[in-house]
Amino acid sequence: MVTKTLHNEEETLLFGEEIAKGLKAGAFCSLEGSLGAGKTCISRGILRGMGHKGHVKSPTYPLLEIYNLDTSTIYHFDFYRITNPMEILDAGFREMFSGTSICLVEWANKGEGVLPTPDITISLTFNQNSRNVSVNAISQLGQQCLEGLA
Numbered sequence: 001m002v003t004k005t006l007h008n009e010e011e012t013l014l015f016g017e018e019i020a021k022g023l024k025a026g027a028f029c030s031l032e033g034s035l036g037a038g039k040t041c042i043s044r045g046i047l048r049g050m051g052h053k054g055h056v057k058s059p060t061y062p063l064l065e066i067y068n069l070d071t072s073t074i075y076h077f078d079f080y081r082i083t084n085p086m087e088i089l090d091a092g093f094r095e096m097f098s099g100t101s102i103c104l105v106e107w108a109n110k111g112e113g114v115l116p117t118p119d120i121t122i123s124l125t126f127n128q129n130s131r132n133v134s135v136n137a138i139s140q141l142g143q144q145c146l147e148g149l150a
């Protein structure tokens with residue numbers, strides 16, 4: 001487990017870039033924390049670290065944004081608006097967790113029973129005007145992803 005205090009938005013972005021360095025094909029990262037905790041912000045950092053140069057929109061309304069980068073494809077989901085996990089199956093999202101793409105998922109708890117177990121959890125909590133972050137490996141793939149993370 002790696003824990004850290006992130007004092008401002010830029011530190012959240014930079015820590016996301018650090019996480020990106022180790023991410024392996026097929027990794028499912030669950031981004032946890034309440035509304036406004038910084039899940040999209042750390043996803044921006046991860047995408048930046050994976051080589052994405054453009055804007056990163058919150059996927060709250062479309063539920064999914066896809067990034068086809070030179071070295072990998074990244075699916076950024078936000079399941080906040082999901083009311084029944086079956087919606088995830090019906091939309092064909094479940095299959096997207098079985099391939100080599102990296103999945104960054106906000107509100108993965110909305111897909112409980114339908115989604116696989118994450119490889120990594122990234123949990124953000126409020127700490128006055130800052131955030132605390134805790135990164136945990138759940139699977140062997142997750143452990144490999146986090147090996148270099150200080």
Ligand SMILES: Nc1ncnc2c1ncn2[C@@H]1O[C@H](COP(=O)(O)OP(=O)(O)OP(=O)(O)O)[C@@H](O)[C@H]1O
Nearest residue numbers: 006007008009012035036037038039040041130131
């Ligand atoms: N380390 C930090 N310290 C203080 N503010 C931060 C930090 N990291 C991010 N923020 C701020 O937190 C706010 C919310 O961030 P973000 O949109 O990423 O939250 P979220 O967890 O994705 O929310 P939602 O559940 O609505 O999708 C942003 O205004 C961002 O600037």
Ligand SMILES: [Mg+2]
Nearest residue numbers: 039040058106
């Ligand atoms: Mg968000």
